[in-house]
Amino acid sequence: MDNFTAAEQIRIKLIYKIQEIKNDGYSISEISRLLGKDRRTIKIYIQGEVHDLCKQFQKKK
Secondary structure (H helix, E strand, O other): OOOOOHHHHHHHHHHHHHHHHHHOOOOHHHHHHHHOOOHHHHHHHHHOOHHHHHHHHHHHO
């Protein structure tokens, strides 16, 4: 991974996990319940490209 912090690396792993679960056929609501995350967060992580999502969070700081 590029020069990401430990927190960003954890987020990247979560994004990949969410995308993998979605590809297995789970709905956004099901993924939300499984992982204890908000449905809006799940939707953003499913629709976005991992590298771009990390850049997005860096800009908000």
